[in-house]
Amino acid sequence: MESYAVFQMPGTINYGRQSFETLGKEAAQRGKKALIVSDKIMEKLGYVSEGRDYLTKANVESAVYLGVESEPTDVYVEEALDLFEKEDCDVVISIGGGSCIDTAKAVAVLSSNGGYISDYMGGKKIADQKPAPHIAIPTTAGTGSEATDVTVITNTSNDVKMMIKQPAYLPDAAIVDPLLTISSPQHVTAATGVDALSHAVEGYISNKSHPMTDSMALSAMKLIVKNIKTAYQDGENVDAREAMSLGALQAGIAFSNSSVCLVHGMSRPIGALFHVPHGYSNAMLLPAVLEFSKEFAIERLAHLGRIFSPEAENYSDEQAADIAVNSVKELCQQLNIPNLSGWGINQEQFESVVSKMASDALASGSPANNPRVPDQLEIEELYKVCFDYEFSTEKAT
Numbered sequence: 001m002e003s004y005a006v007f008q009m010p011g012t013i014n015y016g017r018q019s020f021e022t023l024g025k026e027a028a029q030r031g032k033k034a035l036i037v038s039d040k041i042m043e044k045l046g047y048v049s050e051g052r053d054y055l056t057k058a059n060v061e062s063a064v065y066l067g068v069e070s071e072p073t074d075v076y077v078e079e080a081l082d083l084f085e086k087e088d089c090d091v092v093i094s095i096g097g098g099s100c101i102d103t104a105k106a107v108a109v110l111s112s113n114g115g116y117i118s119d120y121m122g123g124k125k126i127a128d129q130k131p132a133p134h135i136a137i138p139t140t141a142g143t144g145s146e147a148t149d150v151t152v153i154t155n156t157s158n159d160v161k162m163m164i165k166q167p168a169y170l171p172d173a174a175i176v177d178p179l180l181t182i183s184s185p186q187h188v189t190a191a192t193g194v195d196a197l198s199h200a201v202e203g204y205i206s207n208k209s210h211p212m213t214d215s216m217a218l219s220a221m222k223l224i225v226k227n228i229k230t231a232y233q234d235g236e237n238v239d240a241r242e243a244m245s246l247g248a249l250q251a252g253i254a255f256s257n258s259s260v261c262l263v264h265g266m267s268r269p270i271g272a273l274f275h276v277p278h279g280y281s282n283a284m285l286l287p288a289v290l291e292f293s294k295e296f297a298i299e300r301l302a303h304l305g306r307i308f309s310p311e312a313e314n315y316s317d318e319q320a321a322d323i324a325v326n327s328v329k330e331l332c333q334q335l336n337i338p339n340l341s342g343w344g345i346n347q348e349q350f351e352s353v354v355s356k357m358a359s360d361a362l363a364s365g366s367p368a369n370n371p372r373v374p375d376q377l378e379i380e381e382l383y384k385v386c387f388d389y390e391f392s393t394e395k396a397t
Contacts, residue, residue, distance in 0.1 A: 005212060008167065010136075014176070018177065019177040021054060023054040027058060030133035031091030031132075032091075033061040033062065034060055034135075035084045037094045037095075041096075042095050043064075045183050063083060065080040068103050072099045072151075074153055091133045092107050092108045094134065094137060097139060098143030101146060106169075109151075111132045112127075117164070126166065127169075130168075135175060137174075138180070138245075139184070141241065142192025151163075152164070152268065154271070159273055163364050177245075178241045181244070181245055182235060182238070186235060188279075191277060193224060193232065194283035197225070197251070198263050199251035200218075200247070200255075203217040203254035204258075206261050207371065216253045217251065220247045220250035220251035220254060221247075221303075223243045229334060258369075259366065260366050260369070261367065261369045261371075262293065262366065264282065265365075266285050266382065268360070269353075272360070273353055273356075288382060289382065293370055293371050296371035297321070297372075301324040304327075308323060329391045337391065339387065339388055355376075357383060362379065367379065
């Protein structure tokens with residue numbers, strides 16, 4: 001770990017069943033008119049109107065942007081920011097998955113710091129003015145974006161997923177109500193659940209991890225491993241949904257304060273070029289990347305192996321690390337996670353952009369935090385391995 005560590009999280013986290021009802025109170029403390037950034041699915045489910053009702057009861061006016069349709073892009077950011085300014089809003093509220101939350105983060109920062117979102121890529125522009133207050137309300141147990149200072153926005157001019165990490169992007173408040181995740185379809189529950197697991201694992205094995213992030217990451221891994229299959233098989237199980245929401249929140253706090261690694265570095269270009277949702281692309285890559293990294297993270301992966309299989313307490317670290325990798329493979333198969341080929345990506349088209357994806361992955365900086373730091377050719381080869389990767393159910397013994 002580094003010589004000292006910084007640990008940040010939202011100033012307020014309202015967590016638990018029916019915490020959505022606190023929205024009015026939280027918004028009234030921060031502004032008089034809110035822009036709700038969401039999508040049409042959330043509107044159809046009634047979450048947007050419910051949120052507006054809470055705001056009205058607290059004497060907070062609201063406007064709504066429902067243009068988020070997929071992974072967040074600079075176009076969504078500009079449209080939402082334009083509405084924020086036209087409606088004279090002074091607080092941002094995101095209701096939805098990571099795409100809605102990341103879009104809202106960018107709106108909050110640009111509203112007071114100006115410029116175009118790509119200006120902030122790579123620290124070229126620092127958001128030194130206080131952003132508009134942002135209240136993040138996740139409706140999936142996955143991204144953990146409600147607790148991070150990271151936004152990931154696709155630049156539509158060059159198909160690059162920009163990972164921008166600055167303190168200004170950290171929401172002022174997070175409202176994590178597991179009841180909002182019950183509406184998540186089975187395939188979304190699977191993808192976002194493995195996404196949360198990848199956040200916890202990468203936050204733990206990152207070269208920038210430290211004791212504070214370790215405690216969050218380990219707790220998150222235990223909650224997710226124990227409850228993900230139940231949440232997937234029985235979406236109405238509120239106890240499992242609650243545990244997954246807490247696990248995703250803790251994983252978000254962990255990786256925001258350490259860092260993600262190779263999985264996320266490789267995942268973003270897949271999302272930008274082939275429009276694979278972030279949760280899925282992380283899940284597709286996680287087992288192969290863990291295999292690649294294992295020899296450089298034996299002790300840490302052994303902890304994960306013992307979470308999956310408590311009997312591994314009596315095994316060597318090497319054996320327990322093997323269990324971790326094989327258990328993640330088995331989990332992906334049980335949750336019906338497809339590989340890149342199974343998603344429907346054309347192999348010839350994929351291989352034609354492998355070099356660009358590897359370059360973009362390296363440029364993001366995330367691979368440098370991996371226990372085993374890859375070079376360009378190693379990432380290219382990993383992409384090819386992942387294209388038709390088979391999730392084995394064979395367990396280590």
